[in-house]
Amino acid sequence: ILNVEQSPQSLHVQEGDSTNFTCSFPSSNFYALHWYRWETAKSPEALFVMTLNGDEKKKGRISATLNTKEGYSYLYIKGSQPEDSATYLCAPNQAGTALIFGKGTTLSVSS
């Protein structure tokens, strides 16, 4: 069973702060890593799919890096805004198709 750890579990920052979260996963048989954003009362929304070691993706103020050799990915948010408040989920694939979701990091941004 793939063990996916996300830290911290929750985070509270002030508007304008930059922040980052960690997703750790077993490095063996790695295939891809997905990041999702899940706002309260909405559906999970895809942010990135990452496959290559050293990969870096960016979408606006949000970016992510991937280290497949040591089994971790970082998600960064630059200049946090209240609308960034959500739970951020990572989900690696090993060989096969099932996404194994971590429990997420819940971000709260206050103005």
Next chain:
Amino acid sequence: NAGVMQNPRHLVRRRGQEARLRCSPVKGHSHVYWYRQLPEEGLKFMVYLQKENIIDESGMPKERFSAEFPKEGPSILRIQQVVRGDSAAYFCASSPPGLATLDTQYFGPGTRLTVL
């Protein structure tokens, strides 16, 4: 374009009844996935289907649960003889034809099942 549709959004059943949850994928998508979120837990994979085929059901309980994705119509997750422990939010996701492992999955709004 319509996203993933799920209905009903809320479903209440008494113990022992059957629950049928429906999922219509994004138009053109041929892969459907079902996930369950139990209270205080994360999303757990249940089953992955393509049209008329179950590809991976490793996350689905062996008894009382079944899923289908017929040639025509929505995907159905069926739970027979529901028990209180089945109370959860059930999410469906879909992805386009291709290499499912690398494709973004698009999630529906979920069905919240409450078993009395």
